Amino acid sequence: MNELTYSQKKYLFAIYNLGQNGSEVRSSEVAKLMGVSKASTASMAAKLCECGYIRKEHYGQIGLTENGIKAANSIYTSCVIIRNFLENVLGLDEKTADEDSVKIVIHASEKTVNRLSEHLLEKQS
Amino acid sequence: MNELTYSQKKYLFAIYNLGQNGSEVRSSEVAKLMGVSKASTASMAAKLCECGYIRKEHYGQIGLTENGIKAANSIYTSCVIIRNFLENVLGLDEKTADEDSVKIVIHASEKTVNRLSEHLLEKQS
DNA sequence: AATTTTGGTTAGCAAAGAGTAACTGTTTGT
DNA sequence: ACAAACAGTTACTCTTTGCTAACCAAAATT
Numbered sequence A, B: 001m002n003e004l005t006y007s008q009k010k011y012l013f014a015i016y017n018l019g020q021n022g023s024e025v026r027s028s029e030v031a032k033l034m035g036v037s038k039a040s041t042a043s044m045a046a047k048l049c050e051c052g053y054i055r056k057e058h059y060g061q062i063g064l065t066e067n068g069i070k071a072a073n074s075i076y077t078s079c080v081i082i083r084n085f086l087e088n089v090l091g092l093d094e095k096t097a098d099e100d101s102v103k104i105v106i107h108a109s110e111k112t113v114n115r116l117s118e119h120l121l122e123k124q125s
Numbered sequence C: 001a002a003t004t005t006t007g008g009t010t011a012g013c014a015a016a017g018a019g020t021a022a023c024t025g026t027t028t029g030t
Numbered sequence D: 001a002c003a004a005a006c007a008g009t010t011a012c013t014c015t016t017t018g019c020t021a022a023c024c025a026a027a028a029t030t
Helices: A006-019 A027-034 A038-050 A066-089 A094-107 A110-124 B006-019 B027-034 B038-050 B066-089 B094-107 B110-124
Strands: A054-056 A062-064 B054-056 B062-064
Touching (some): A006 A027, A006 A038, A006 A094, A027 A038, A038 A054, A062 A066, A066 A094, A094 A110, A094 B094, A094 B110, A110 B066, A110 B094, B006 B027, B006 B038, B006 B062, B006 B066, B006 B094, B027 B038, B038 B054, B094 B110
16 A cells, blocks of 8 residues: 555564574563553554555464565664664674664665665675 | 754755854755755754754844854865765766755765775775 | 835644553464 | 463553644734
């Protein structure tokens, strides 16, 4: 549907990460990972469902739709590159690198995030 | 008072920029620069006043307090460095560089912003 | 000096995101 | 099998940030 909001991107990203190893994603895990209440997760899940990014039955587990995967993936890739840079080049601690890479990717424009990722990849090799 | 919110930082930064050349800062200019209504600016100005970042009389102009200058300055410096990098190294257009440098500085942790700025300065010389 | 334009304020509203509390399902241990 | 524990939901409320509309103040123009 519309453009994803910052918060929606964060949830999507968290869901993507939790599902990485192929395991089921449950609402409470999302809440715990994000440091947010179950209720907040529930309402955001409803929203993401409505917008077609996730799939979820009543009391069921959460799964990403095609669209959801696409959106989450583009966030994920840049995030990994930037987190790496923050941690290994700038020498920031893991937690900070983790948090701030997401913030940068989520808030800066796609154009900037893409150029930055490319640039950091070049430098690395 | 408390930590500044993202939005408050943006307003503070805009006020700082408008006042750079020593000229008076008027509420409507802030609104125009930020693409926001006069009413929004008024209520944010009230908040920033209350928190001691700006000074302003009824129907008067806006001025930064000591605290306001301190806060805005630390945003400003990093912003310039990062904007420069985005524009000259990554080759992004001015508007994007402008917007995204602010977003990065405002949303990432101070620790990260400081390290990043230092790093970019080193590289430059 | 009176009127128009511009700038500033206020009140009331809305959406997004988060929270608590109370409730309903689901699982699990005995 | 049933009670306890855990997971999910729902119905509020609150805060932040924005908006519009209507209203005051000040400046500029004639």
